[in-house]
Amino acid sequence: MAVAEIIVDVPTMQTNRPFEYLIPDSLSDVVVPGMRVEVPFGRGKRKIQGFVMQVKATSDFQGKLKPISRVIDLKPVLSDEMLQLSYWLADRTYSFQISCLQTMLPSVMRAKYKQYVIPLDNEDTEVQTLLDGKETLEITNQLDDATIRLINKLRQNNKIDIQYVVENQALQIKRQAVTTNLNVIQLHEAKSKLRANAKSQIKLLDFLAHHLEELPVELNVLQKEFGISRSAIKTAEKNQLLQITEVTKLRKPVGIDPEKTTKLKLTEEQRVAVSEISDAIQSETPQTFLVEGVTGSGKTEVYLQTIEKALQQDKTALMLVPEISLTPQMVNRVVGRFGNQVAVLHSGLSSGERYDEWTRIENHDVKVVVGARSAVFAPLNKIGLIIIDEEHEASYKQDDNPRYNARDVALWRAQMNHCPVVLGSATPSLESRARAEKGVYRLIRMKKRINNQNLPHVQIVDMRDAENSATKGDFSPALKEGLQTTLQRHEQAIVLLNRRGYSSFMMCRECGFVLKCPNCDVSLTYHKDLGKMKCHYCGHEEPVPRVCPNCKSKKIGFYGTGTQNIEQQLNTLFPEARVLRMDVDTTRRKGSHAKILQKFGQHQADILLGTQMIAKGLDFPDVTLVGVINADTTLSLADFRASERTFQLLTQVSGRAGRADKTGHVVIQTFNPDHYAIKDAAKQDYETFFKQEMYIRHQANYTPYYFTTLISVANKDEGQTLKQSYWLKKQLETSLSKDAILLGPSPTMISRKQNKYYYQIIVKYKHEPQLHQKLLEILNETQADAKKGFTIAIDNEPQHID
Ligand code: ADP
Ligand code: ZN
Ligand code: ZN
Numbered sequence: 001m002a003v004a005e006i007i008v009d010v011p012t013m014q015t016n017r018p019f020e021y022l023i024p025d026s027l028s029d030v031v032v033p034g035m036r037v038e039v040p041f042g043r044g045k046r047k048i049q050g051f052v053m054q055v056k057a058t059s060d061f062q063g064k065l066k067p068i069s070r071v072i073d074l075k076p077v078l079s080d081e082m083l084q085l086s087y088w089l090a091d092r093t094y095s096f097q098i099s100c101l102q103t104m105l106p107s108v109m110r111a112k113y114k115q116y117v118i119p120l121d122n123e124d125t126e127v128q129t130l131l132d133g134k135e136t137l138e139i140t141n142q143l144d145d146a147t148i149r150l151i152n153k154l155r156q157n158n159k160i161d162i163q164y165v166v167e168n169q170a171l172q173i174k175r176q177a178v179t180t181n182l183n184v185i186q187l188h189e190a191k192s193k194l195r196a197n198a199k200s201q202i203k204l205l206d207f208l209a210h211h212l213e214e215l216p217v218e219l220n221v222l223q224k225e226f227g228i229s230r231s232a233i234k235t236a237e238k239n240q241l242l243q244i245t246e247v248t249k250l251r252k253p254v255g256i257d258p259e260k261t262t263k264l265k266l267t268e269e270q271r272v273a274v275s276e277i278s279d280a281i282q283s284e285t286p287q288t289f290l291v292e293g294v295t296g297s298g299k300t301e302v303y304l305q306t307i308e309k310a311l312q313q314d315k316t317a318l319m320l321v322p323e324i325s326l327t328p329q330m331v332n333r334v335v336g337r338f339g340n341q342v343a344v345l346h347s348g349l350s351s352g353e354r355y356d357e358w359t360r361i362e363n364h365d366v367k368v369v370v371g372a373r374s375a376v377f378a379p380l381n382k383i384g385l386i387i388i389d390e391e392h393e394a395s396y397k398q399d400d401n402p403r404y405n406a407r408d409v410a411l412w413r414a415q416m417n418h419c420p421v422v423l424g425s426a427t428p429s430l431e432s433r434a435r436a437e438k439g440v441y442r443l444i445r446m447k448k449r450i451n452n453q454n455l456p457h458v459q460i461v462d463m464r465d466a467e468n469s470a471t472k473g474d475f476s477p478a479l480k481e482g483l484q485t486t487l488q489r490h491e492q493a494i495v496l497l498n499r500r501g502y503s504s505f506m507m508c509r510e511c512g513f514v515l516k517c518p519n520c521d522v523s524l525t526y527h528k529d530l531g532k533m534k535c536h537y538c539g540h541e542e543p544v545p546r547v548c549p550n551c552k553s554k555k556i557g558f559y560g561t562g563t564q565n566i567e568q569q570l571n572t573l574f575p576e577a578r579v580l581r582m583d584v585d586t587t588r589r590k591g592s593h594a595k596i597l598q599k600f601g602q603h604q605a606d607i608l609l610g611t612q613m614i615a616k617g618l619d620f621p622d623v624t625l626v627g628v629i630n631a632d633t634t635l636s637l638a639d640f641r642a643s644e645r646t647f648q649l650l651t652q653v654s655g656r657a658g659r660a661d662k663t664g665h666v667v668i669q670t671f672n673p674d675h676y677a678i679k680d681a682a683k684q685d686y687e688t689f690f691k692q693e694m695y696i697r698h699q700a701n702y703t704p705y706y707f708t709t710l711i712s713v714a715n716k717d718e719g720q721t722l723k724q725s726y727w728l729k730k731q732l733e734t735s736l737s738k739d740a741i742l743l744g745p746s747p748t749m750i751s752r753k754q755n756k757y758y759y760q761i762i763v764k765y766k767h768e769p770q771l772h773q774k775l776l777e778i779l780n781e782t783q784a785d786a787k788k789g790f791t792i793a794i795d796n797e798p799q800h801i802d
Helices: 080-093 096-105 124-130 145-156 184-193 199-210 217-225 230-238 269-280 297-312 330-339 352-360 373-377 404-419 430-437 466-470 477-488 563-573 592-601 644-654 675-683 686-699 718-735 771-788
Strands: 003-008 019-021 035-039 045-057 112-118 136-139 160-164 173-179 243-250 288-293 316-318 342-345 368-371 383-389 421-425 442-446 458-460 492-497 506-508 526-527 532-534 542-543 556-558 577-582 606-610 623-628 667-668 707-715 743-751 756-767 790-795
Touching: 003 096, 003 330, 003 383, 003 686, 019 297, 019 686, 035 458, 080 136, 096 373, 112 124, 112 230, 124 145, 124 430, 145 160, 173 217, 184 199, 199 297, 230 243, 269 288, 269 297, 269 383, 269 442, 288 297, 297 330, 297 383, 297 421, 297 563, 297 675, 316 373, 316 404, 330 342, 330 592, 368 373, 373 404, 383 404, 404 421, 430 442, 458 477, 458 675, 466 556, 466 686, 477 492, 477 623, 492 644, 563 577, 563 606, 577 592, 606 644, 644 667, 644 686, 675 686, 707 718, 707 771, 718 756, 718 771, 771 790
Parallel strands: 288 421, 288 442, 316 368, 316 383, 342 368, 383 421, 458 667, 492 606, 492 623, 577 606, 623 667
Antiparallel strands: 003 019, 003 045, 035 045, 112 136, 112 160, 173 243, 506 556, 526 532, 532 542, 707 756, 707 790, 743 756
């Protein structure tokens, strides 16, 4: 009997390797790698799930192997590439291989679902026997092996297909619709009997007469697109001119069918970029390109034309974008070019919709996938190009297990598929830009905006000035004036309230001073439970200052206003202006994000007020003013990337102004007007920022000069957590060289959540060949302690430390 190597669904270190099981003869051609099976595990009768990793003729195992109980999938759900990837991913992220395998599947397949046989060839006699006169057959564990074998054979011969349907989830959505059993002549007769002033009834009957072929039409569509009111429909129903029925609305992720677009004539900078990348696609070179292009330099057109190149070569393309910029605007640009060859994966989809898209990709019905982080696992094959837009975005890193960075996964897949990767950004991450400096990545710069449009004019407003600190509220005279002018000209404005790192740091409103750690060059954070200022990196603590250590002013304190408060201020200042607010509260409902943007895009509002989520990717021609209420919050994040994040945010948001023919104007309010991150962002000068920031990172031993690993320990008992942390630190000390820097243990920002205490240790290092192995060992050892309530998490290259 053949043998299968299986990764079982028991996430512990001891089971984090394949186990061998016999493949019963009755399932001999059925079991293949990438399929999920059920196997007995342990002593009792317990049955668990597992992934088949490999099938081989014999085993070296001395003892007695148990047989596979049954197959769960009737076709592999993961390709060989994905199985390979899971080994690498588990190792790199210090996570269980089973979690990695599951992460690659759409959530539907992790939930409770049913499987059905869908006939493709109804004439086939074996298909007829199998279905026995029914439309479909549910696959259950009651089926005998012979039937399973038949199903498998028919599937391989394309006579049937297998479909997954989530339990308790409506596959199709029901909607109310209007139809009529009258014909055209009857409708006209009915119309002639109406009074002349029954305008809405006449309109409705006209509509029905003209659209008889297309009935039933959804009630919603009648109301929204044809302006026919619900009461008019009700009246007509009462008079038996129409009937209301239910229709099933097919799932379709992209709401509107975008207009078809064609290739634009490239600028010289775009032409060079497209040509270099195309060469790599053609020659199947896994080269990584860093496209550093100022906002509005036309990076998207470069993406689109290189994708086209890949398709011409009969290959596929994968494009990752941050979730937040996965707006209809962005999606429409890709779908507008490649139509139904595109699958879109984003968190706004229901799990059923996601599964549909996943299936289309798996069936090779689509050639282009656009999606957020987890789309990097899309089951595309023959990938010819991978694009990561806004490559600097922290959201490409997953915060939970497995803590992977989609950028690293993309590079791995590019090696496998022999294809180039394009990292695009106006503000590349320091890591990527430094790699380009060293020649690891190929740097392509696009310095000009399309049509040589000017960059927006940026004004930095010093909030420490008497004039500004004297005003009540959060709007300086300069920003008020700017808004006034914009409104008078009937143009639009975007106002950003920067909320990251809010109210956890202290700043002096007199001189802009922020309390920093004497050792680590990061801001100290206020810990409420301790009533102290603390450093997340090294644990240094000091009392909360009462006066500013710099200027002795008493105006030092926590600093922060909410978006609602700013909205009220706007309403008071400009009662005639229409304000749209976009923050976590107004975008909680599915689709509301897109709706707000659509409304603003149609100029149904004058001011868009929002948090970070409005900073990116928006391209509205009427926006001529961007105002930043508070540039300082990101700057004071207790994170060594604080300056980088500030520079990125300000550059991105400034890039929203003046994208069409009108010149843009940006007002940045800050207490730190001389900070290089703010000055360079005002000039959209990435290169100068890069040099300055690299110098500082070098001085303070941070990325990209050092690698960083964050290890956190959690336990219900604080004393135990500390004890464990110190044990861990000692373990590390003995195995690391003198060049490595160990910081901590220190409590995390929220040192206590869900009744557990969290402490962390930071390892900074350049070259520590022992470290990886040591960390795996530590993980292994602490597994035994897991029962006592210990958990340990290892984060390679964390994106934020809090
Ligand atoms: P980026 O992503 O670099 O900020 P976009 O791709 O959004 O820039 O391009 C900015 C604008 O310029 C868009 O409206 C786009 O349609 C337009 N554009 C891009 N390339 C060209 C071109 N070659 N000719 C004319 N317009 C272009
Ligand atoms: Zn001060
Ligand atoms: Zn410190």
